[in-house]
Structures are given as C-alpha cells and as structure tokens.
Amino acid sequence: MIITFKHSVTPEMQQAFQSKFREMHKQVVMSGLRMAVVGLDHCQFSDQESEVIEQIVSETPSYVQASRSFHPDNSTVQLPHSKISADTFTIMAGPCSVESEDHIRRMAEIARLGGASVLRGGAFKPRTSPYTFQGLGEKGLRYLRKAADENGMDVITEVMDETHVALVAEYTDVMQIGARNMQNFSLLKSVGKTSVPVALKRGMAASIDDLLNASEYIASGGNTDIILIERGIRTFDHKYTRNTFDVAAVPVLQKLTHYPVIVDPSHAVGFRDLVAPAAYAGTAAGASGMIVEIHDHPEKAVSDGPQALKPNDYLTMTKRAAALRKCMESWEN
C-alpha cells in the first residue's frame, strides 16, 4: 500500500506509523509525505491515523525502491575504478567470452586504450543451444580478474545460476544478470543478498515495468547498487539487426527510476558495422555509459563473433562517443 500524508502530519506521527508497521514485520519505505508499506493488503487504520492520511495512492506497490517518487535523486554505483551515475559516462568493454589467459589480457589492454574502466568477459555463458561453448567457468573468472587488475580496471561478468553467486562474487566488481534470466526470480533474490553491484539486462520481451519490477527483487534483498542495461528487444524485424534497439528506453527509465542506465549496442544490433551508430545513438540519448564487445579476430571468436568490434573500430568508436558526450556536457551550462 502506498499512502500520502496530509501536510498537517507531524514527524512524530509519521514515525509512529513506521514503527507500528515494522513491528508487524512489514517492509516500509518513506520519502517525504509518501510512504509505501509492502504486504499491507487490507490496511486498518485507527480513526486517529486516518485523519492524517491524505490519500491511498495504490493498494499494490510494485517497484517502490526503484521509483523516483521514493528516491528523487540519481543514485550512483561506485566501483574501485569507476563511478556509474547520471552525470558520468562509463565504458565497459571486452570479449563476449573469456577465451584464454593471454587473449583476455590483450583484450583488456585494448579496452583500456579506448577509455574503458570496466572489463567484460563471460566465464559462464547462456547459450541458446546446449551444444555450443558454455564458458571456461572459474578458470575464466581468474583470467578475467587478473587481466583487469593488471590494467587498473573493474570487472563485470555474468552470473547465471544461484549456486554460482558466491563464486562469481569473489572475482567480480559487478554481477551481470543476462536478458534470459531477467525474471529468474531465485537468482535475483540471491544477488540481492550480496553487496556486489548488479547490472540487470532487460529481457527480450520485457516491458519497462517488468524490468523495474525485476530490479525490485534485487533491491528488496537489500542490494540497491543496481545498473540497468537496455540491450534491444525482440520485434517482428530481425533480418538486418538481431534485436530492435529501444533507444527511447533510456530517457523513459531515467524518468521512472534513479538507477543509472547504460546501453549494450552489441547485442542490440548484433552486427559489427551497426554497433558504432547504435553506440552513438545511445550516448546521445543520455545513457550513463555502454557495454560493448570487442575481439581481435572476431571470425575465430568462440561466441558472438559477428557483433564484436575489431580493435581499431572500437578505438574510433569510443573516441567519437566521447566527443559526443563532451558536446552534451556543455549543454547543462
């Protein structure tokens, strides 16, 4: 239940409400004159209490913690070497999969050269078919961590499985939840109990509300270090692009939530020559950064080769995206 108080309410009265519901083991979120009480389905207020309630806004709160109406200021996700928030621009780059110790090191160097402060790479891979490469597992995590450390970078990598959360958490700075797991609620609850920041990818058929509700599974466990990723949705047209890059989701999400929003142009379009224009579009739409796939020999990549940028194209792209971002930063003045 979401309620708003009358202006006549005193801080003591509000405090009393809050204490009462917490004693009932309800989750309570307060913001100014607005209060959400989770699980208070059939609320009984005393006459005295009713007098200070202005309105019952909604019987069923959904994404309370994610909502700007409870958290008007932009939130920031702070990593050792990166800060992700509305007024920063962070590049996360690396290969789709960690392929070898040597390869991820080379990729980290290139990523860094293009301005990335976060290294991506999959050690556990969600693949449509069971007969394709499934990732190097813990060995991959080790290589990835080492390559990042050597280059003064943070790590982002996917966790696919509740049973791997503790293991992945040991090696990474950000745990990524993939599009196919966006509504794997057990996994969401599990990462919500850690203190590792979580990057949540929008599912292929997930509405904006679905994405924010999924984030609430993480937040309701206590972990609100959340980054949202727009990575394309599935539509009727997938001949020339793998998905449809929903670039307007960036400002839509920024209006509804305080979590930072970044874009994944690689998965959104799926073909190398379209990644740069999509990255520029995402930048110009106001994203707080991007996550992008790179590979020195994409034709030999163990996964997603067709969408990986080659080093030179990546370096050109990031230089241009940075120029766009710089141009935009002057707008605020």
Added chain:
Amino acid sequence: MIITFKHSVTPEMQQAFQSKFREMHKQVVMSGLRMAVVGLDHCQFSDQESEVIEQIVSETPSYVQASRSFHPDNSTVQLPHSKISADTFTIMAGPCSVESEDHIRRMAEIARLGGASVLRGGAFKPRTSPYTFQGLGEKGLRYLRKAADENGMDVITEVMDETHVALVAEYTDVMQIGARNMQNFSLLKSVGKTSVPVALKRGMAASIDDLLNASEYIASGGNTDIILIERGIRTFDHKYTRNTFDVAAVPVLQKLTHYPVIVDPSHAVGFRDLVAPAAYAGTAAGASGMIVEIHDHPEKAVSDGPQALKPNDYLTMTKRAAALRKCMESWEN
C-alpha cells in the same frame, strides 16, 4: 555435425564411426542413415570414412534429440494415471496457487469431475513483483500431493529454482518449467538429470526454435520425458487478451518434434470468458491436451483470479472439448 551416410554403408561401418566418436567423448545420436555428433566442429574423416558419407547436413546441430528427423515416431510420456502422446488427450486442471489443504482438495474433486487426470497447483510462484504472494512452498507441495492421491490423479507443479529440484521431484509426477524460466539453462540442465517428466512452457518471446533448443538442454542430460506447452506469446496487442495465443504453434511443433504438445488457454488469454473458446481452438488444432486454471471463488484467488474458470464453466468447457476431440478421433478412420 550432422551427416548422412550413403546407402552403401554397412552396419559395421556405422558402428565403427559411432564407437570412434564416443571414445572422443562426443555425444552421438543415430537414426537410420543420419548421425549427429555434438561438438564435432572441424571433423576430420579418413579417406575411407569419407567414402561412405553422403552429405554433411549441418556443421552445428541444434535440437537433435527433439527433432523428428532423429526420432520419427511420436513419443509418449507415461504417468501413473495419465498417458500424454499424440493420440491421447489429457486434461490438467487446478488452481493457480495451492492456497490451503482444504481448498486444493475441493479443487481436485472438481478437476477430476471434468475429466482431468493431472492436478495442477503452484507451491513456488514466479511473480512479476516481489511484493505479491510467493507460494506456500513445501507445505503447498504436500497438500497438492495429498489432494491428487485422494482423487487418483497425477501432479504437475512448477519448479523455479535449481536448489528446489530434488524437493519438488519428491512430490510431483511432472515438473513444470515456467515461461520466464524457459531459458534458465542451469535449471533446465538440473531437471534434465532427474527421471521426472518435464513440462516446458514456451517463453513469452521464444521462437519455436528457442523452445526446441531449450528442450535440448533437458534431453542432453538424459531426460527425454518432455511435454511442450504453448501458452501465448507477447505481441503488440495485449488490451483484451494477456498474450496472443499462437494456436498454429501446435501443428508447427508436431511437425518438427516427436514430443507431445499441449496448450494452456488460461495464460494465453488471461480472461475467464475467453478461456473456453481458446481451449476449443487448441483442441481442434490437434493438441494432446490442455492445462487450465480453475477456482471456486476467483475474486478471492491469491493469484491469477481473472483467468480462472469457475467450476461450472470448467465442467461445461471440458465436456465440449471432449466432444470436439471425439469428433476428431473419427477422422482418422
């Protein structure tokens, strides 16, 4: 790699191929002159071997075990009280959630009365928002099992989580994988290692190929007791129906795979008054059965009330669907 042999190949030669690849720890599936070897990316055949190979059909096999080309005959899923196959028609019915011991017993009686041989009911519920009812857990499983046993019925219930597989398997005859978990590959692998039949629901944005590839994760673990469920897909029009019931998926799947296909009209349409026409449509399209939600007081249901059929409407619907099915059975003669 999928290859076909020339007609001149001898059984001994085929056997030799198979042994060789198995020694290389490859998964091999044979069917007549067709052979799939999983993970044989750059196959090197001796000159002698090459001579008996007619054609390399595909470098990358995807859903081999699901495919009719490797398993031309319809497969059957046998439960204690039900048989699900191309030429049977099975009704699975029950409430969305197990609500209480008493309630699930009453629902089981009604389900049985309408001809259902499988009782459905959720004990672990995947809900869009974390602030809604999440299921009774093991207690729910116990009530469900008891209600089914008292009525000579089988049980189907959802497993959402790898860590619950063993627990759920203890109580159920069929483990359901929900639409949101269709590409939760860890969960699929986990149920694939059990010997409990699995009912796999099509994801909201899953193509037919995605569904069959997901089934392959289960089958590649050794469990081929698989039922596929069409339950509606997400499209641009969701004002008057919750999803778009893709009824043509029934004959499409029956052409591509030997697994039985059933329909879920409740989730497909999402509103009570549309469930019966959708159930008739699915029946007439040739489904091997249906799974349907019922509730005696839908307005008080803890989940999905709007789509639950009331007892009388359920009884009318099943009588009519049975009449349609009977009409169709005379066609084969």
Added chain:
Amino acid sequence: MIITFKHSVTPEMQQAFQSKFREMHKQVVMSGLRMAVVGLDHCQFSDQESEVIEQIVSETPSYVQASRSFHPDNSTVQLPHSKISADTFTIMAGPCSVESEDHIRRMAEIARLGGASVLRGGAFKPRTSPYTFQGLGEKGLRYLRKAADENGMDVITEVMDETHVALVAEYTDVMQIGARNMQNFSLLKSVGKTSVPVALKRGMAASIDDLLNASEYIASGGNTDIILIERGIRTFDHKYTRNTFDVAAVPVLQKLTHYPVIVDPSHAVGFRDLVAPAAYAGTAAGASGMIVEIHDHPEKAVSDGPQALKPNDYLTMTKRAAALRKCMESWEN
C-alpha cells in the same frame, strides 16, 4: 460524446435531444438510454437538459456503430446465396488470383463441392513488390462473376483503390478490404458510401481497437453490412508461419461488436500443411466462417502458391470443419 439518460427521461425528451443535435448536423446514434453524438466536443446543455442526463460516459466516441453497447443483437450480412451471422457458418474459397476464365471456373466447381457458397479470387492484387503479378483487372472480375454465377455462388473480391470501387461493385457481392489497406481511410469512406457488403481484413499490426475504428469509417458512410476477418498478425516469430494466427481475436471481437467475424487460415499461417489445423481452430473458436485459398497446381499459381490447399485437402478440410461446427451447434441446446 456518449451520454446515458436517467430513467426518468421521457421518450419525448430524448426525441427533443436528438432533433436538436441533428439540426446542428451532428451524427446521432441512440440505443435505449444511451446516446452518442459525434463531434459534440464541448457540449452545452441547458439546465433542464442536464437534469435528465445520468452520465457523460465519454467525450470522444470511437467505434459507436460497431459497438455492442449500441447494437446488442448480432447483425447479419445477407448475400444472394449466403447468410453470414453469428449462428451460420459460411465457407468462402477460391484461388488467390483469378488466373484465367477456365481456371477460375474449375476452382469454383471445387469450392462449391467443399460447401463454399462464396467464390474468392483477386483481380486487383496488392503485392509487396511492383515486379510481381498485379492481377487481370476487369477481365478477372468478369471471369470471376461468370464462374460464380454458373455455380450458384456469391463473389468476394478485393478492391484496392478508390477509383475502382464503382467498377468492382458492379461485379461482386462482397468487397474485400485487404490487410494493407485497413487504414486506407479514403478507400474505407468510399466503400462506406456503397450498398455492397464489405469484408474488412485486420491489418498486420492492427489492434482490435484499430480494426473496429476502421470499420467505423465504413459504417459512418451509411454501410453497416460489414464482415470482419482475422488473418494473422505480425509478431517476432515468422519462420514456420507467415503470420501469427490470433485465434482469440474471434471471441474478443464477438464480445465487442455485433458484426460477424470470420477467419482466413491461409494468410494466417502461409503454409499449406498448417492451413487445416488453423481452420479447425478458427471454427472451434466460434468464427462465422472462413475464407480459404485453393489451387489445383499450387506450384504454378501466379501468387501465394505455398499456402493454397490442393482440391483433395480442401475437400477433407471442409468436411471436417463442418463436422466440428455440427458438433458445436448441439451445444446450445
């Protein structure tokens, strides 16, 4: 504006309202205590008038004429040899295009044999590419009419173009508006001024509301002899079917409107072997009939060969659909 009157209103008062608005050249639709006045954006009622108004239901009426709330009884489209309504079942069959005088005659005979009372065939063809067959034009209309007359059948054929309306109207019993022209408002207005029944196909991306609003363009010209056709919508999955057959649209439309609804399984699925199951599904969902493409040599058809049923398959399909329908007719008793 849609208003409802209080029970205290007298017939004379209602009459006075109606006269007043008609004098203001407004279109008025009445049904019991409900009245819609088109274009009455900022209505000013006298105090006396206000007293008998119960409620302003909506400022902006949309599909008033199509709505069941203004026309509770099912409407019937009567053709010389066919009657299309909620409680009849009409088969419309024929080739995609009229190919020759001889061919359409042969197809008419087969269509008739399968129980069709309406002959379909395109003389003006809307083709995705300008470099494909565009139809025989008036010659085609002549052949079509003759073939129908010789077999005691009605004619349905597509009109693509405002400038052809008068010509097509001369030859046909039903003018079909194709999916691509569903929101060609000039064309809709134009057929709305004739007295020839119109069969309106749902557009590929048209919501249910869009379809009903499009029908309103026809009805507001005075022609309410309207048949609605569900023919599949465009979704993310079009590998194994050309469109997604939205079979639940049949009961949805029947709830919202009094116009008869038929299905087009040929365009919905696009492949011959799926047409029959889709036709059965549409029949079982309660459609008032179907329109289906047939061809004796589909591999040589000038258009849409892959989805045309061969004569024998058509005859089997119609026999079975008729059996399903007969089974359903016993339900009402």
Added chain:
Amino acid sequence: MIITFKHSVTPEMQQAFQSKFREMHKQVVMSGLRMAVVGLDHCQFSDQESEVIEQIVSETPSYVQASRSFHPDNSTVQLPHSKISADTFTIMAGPCSVESEDHIRRMAEIARLGGASVLRGGAFKPRTSPYTFQGLGEKGLRYLRKAADENGMDVITEVMDETHVALVAEYTDVMQIGARNMQNFSLLKSVGKTSVPVALKRGMAASIDDLLNASEYIASGGNTDIILIERGIRTFDHKYTRNTFDVAAVPVLQKLTHYPVIVDPSHAVGFRDLVAPAAYAGTAAGASGMIVEIHDHPEKAVSDGPQALKPNDYLTMTKRAAALRKCMESWEN
C-alpha cells in the same frame, strides 16, 4: 531476373542485351556488370548470350532501383530551399495539422528560427477514428504554402488519396506518404508518376524490406526523388512510448539504399519529454535530418498535442542537435 556479366563482355554486347529486353517491353536497370530485367521470369538466352553471363543472381528482383548495388552513390533530393542527402542535415518542423492561417504562420516563424528549412503541416489527416478532426483540406494547403513562402521555406504535407495527388502536388515541395498508407500501392504508383519528391514513412509493422519494396512502387513509375522516414514501429511495449523508435534502421537503410533517411522522433515516441532525446539519438545514428512536430499551445492542438514540442523546447533541441551534427562532421577528416 538479376544477372552479372563476365568481365569479357563488351559494351556492345551489354547494349545488345538491353535493347533486346527493352523491345520486349521489359524494364531494365544496368549498373556496371550487373543488370536487372523486371518480369523476365523464364529467361531464354541464346548460347552466345549465355557465354558472357557470369551468374544469375536472383530470379526475382525486388527493390532494384532502391538498391545500392545498382546505385552505389548517395542520391540527393533537391528542393528550392533545402538539399537532403547523406552529407546534409535538414530540419522539417511544424504543427501536426494546419489549424488556421494565422497559426501556421506563427509556427513557420518558430520552425525557421530553429533552423528548419521545410515546413510541415497536415491538411488531409489520417485519423484512427472517423469522429476526429480530418483536416482543413485545400484551404489548409493554401495556408501552409503561404506560410512557407513568407519564410523562405519548402513545404512537406501528406497525401492520403490518389484522387488528391494532383491537388496536393500543386501546393507542396514534398509529398509525404503516411505510415498507414505505406502499402497503399495505388497511391504509391500515383505519386510515382509525378515529379514531386516523395517522403515515404515506414509502416508500423513494415520490415526494412517492405519499406524498400514500397519505395520501388514509386521509383518504378519514374520518380526516384525519394526520402525514407523512420518513425517507430509497433512492438509489445507501448506504455511509455507510442511506438518503438528503431534507431538502428537508419544505418541499416543507409547500407542497403542510396536514398536519404530521416527520422521522425515525434511519432516514434509520442510524448513531448522524450522527443528531444530521440531526436539526438537519430542525429547521432547518422540520419540526414528530422521531421518534428511543434505547437505553441499543445494542450489545444486539434491533433497529436501530447507529442508536440513547445517553441522553447524546440529551439533548445534543434540547437543541441545541430551541435551534435557539427561534432560528427569533424569525424570524417
């Protein structure tokens, strides 16, 4: 049929081919060693001819004139005051509908102030419901032309109807074909016979191929002054945006065709506060310009008020888009 010639072919031989097919009344398009002959379904070449043919690329040419493979250089649409091509950036702005002589004049002044060289405004409006404002007709065209002339601007306005083509052509510099009419083939053919440039909007469910095929209807009539407009497609998510802005369609189209591509952020997103970010995204993706709706009192607009930018927001947006474009122009060096 599309063929490629061997390098050994002489210009005389190519010429002879061309003459032969033109005599057969076939449409022929040549580009280097590549030749498309429309409607040559079962081509019979003499032995001598066959000798110089390298390959039959395709039996069924589709968008030949639109294709870069027949027209590698970017094409330019030249208007009196504007030039639309790959390396220019044109702003088209104005109200959704022409509302009055005075209003369109004021809007033209604001549009011009923001750098627009083309004035938009609808005189014939395609509206979902027949009971909403349908446009001022010829009077609207007159006002629009006058307002543009007074401000040294070009005019773009929609033509909905074959019978209006000549009338609209008299007043406008660019004829716009709306999304709902993208496959109104009669209308496309009709504007294809004029010499007025045509701006073709992508339909709500139109694939990239559909759009290019639709353009071919215009081009095959002789008019290749074509501009393509991405304006959002219909997807499952339309709660916070009216459509899904497919920004990646800009580089996709630029790869496939030589026609200039612009974006329509207003219709793509449908809500004022999202128009600017979408406009920036389209600019950064490389569009050749944009068409945008403005209104001084959007709450009183006769159509599409919610998506119209207010004058100040429009002026800020265009200044910023121009800055982004300028930033991008430095990239080529």
